[in-house]
Amino acid sequence: MKSRVAAVILSILLLGAGTGIGTVNEAKAAANLSVVVNGQALQLADSSTYKSGANVLVPLREVAESLKYKITYKGSTGTVQLSRAAERIEFKLSSREIILADKQKVTYEGSIETRQGRLYVPLSFLTSLGLIAGYNPASNQAEIYSPEVTAGAVTTLLATGQYEELQRRYISSVSSDALALPLIRQSWEQVAGAAGNYLGVKSAVSEWKENAYTIQSTLTFSASEAALTLIVDSTGKLTGLKLTPADAEKALANP
Known part of the structure; x- marks a missing residue:
């Protein structure tokens, strides 16, 4: 079924000359450029990841399936659909607009290529x-993470006291003094001391704005909840971290 869907998509693309979708004939493959999805190296089989101009392009099917999405193509409308559970995302191959699960429309830069x-x-x-x-560029990898995975990895290191490992893996070398380990430790211990044992990430959403991601997540503890805000740059490094008790969040929302 997967190979049949891929063949249908390709045939539509080849017939759709002039739709704005680039067909790559001379794209320069990036030697040894690999893809990591949620910390796991993606097995690309006969696919490859490559650079086209300033853009790094990755194979949609393999990345989507590693994130548990199913891909279908609607030939009557020229629409590709990504779905998992109750979530459904749609986009047309001739457009740079994506319709998200909440019907919000977002755009992206660059082009889909074959x-x-x-x-x-x-x-x-x-x-x-x-x-x-x-x-x-240091590892020559395209790194892709779900926001809840990023939030979960960071909070697990906080909860287990692995602050040096947090700094090594996630904190940018050009981050502000607010990300100094003593301040991070103090903030975590204050919140956890009042909220109880850390249980996990309840929810997490991300937004790309001003060349950085903002991940807003809710953390569950045995006695309460807390809000964690992470600012992540385009290479996946933290440039900001703020932990707020649930009571403080409610006070800000209802002054």
Whole structure:
């Protein structure tokens, strides 16, 4: 079924000359450029990730399926649909507009391209879906994370006292003094001391704005909840972290 869907999409693309979707003939493949999704290396089989101009493009089907999305194509409308559980995302191949699950419309930069019979999307397409997606030149990797995975990984390190590991893995070398480890430790211990044992991330959403992601998440503790705000740059590094007790959030919302 998957191969049949891919073949249908490719045939439509090849017939749709002039729709604004690029067919890649001479795109320069980036040697050893790999893809990591939620911390796991993506097995690309006969696909490859590559650079086209300033954009890094990744194979849509493999990335989407690793995030538990099912892909279908509606030939009558030229629409691709990503679905999982009750969530449904749609976009037309001839447009740079995506309709999210809440019917919100968002746009992305760059173009969807075809290469070796597959659809490839720029990383900006994934950020428009609310994912944390960036290219790390040091490791030559395209790194893609769900906001709840990023929030969960950070809070797990906080809850287990692994502050040096948090700094090594997530904190940007150009971050502000507000991300100094003593301040982070103090903030966590104050909130956890009142809220009880940390249980996990209840919810998390992300927004791309001003060249950074803002992840707003709600953390569940044994006695209360807390709000965690993370600011993440395009390479997945933290440039901001704020932890607020639930009572303080309610007071701000209802002065």
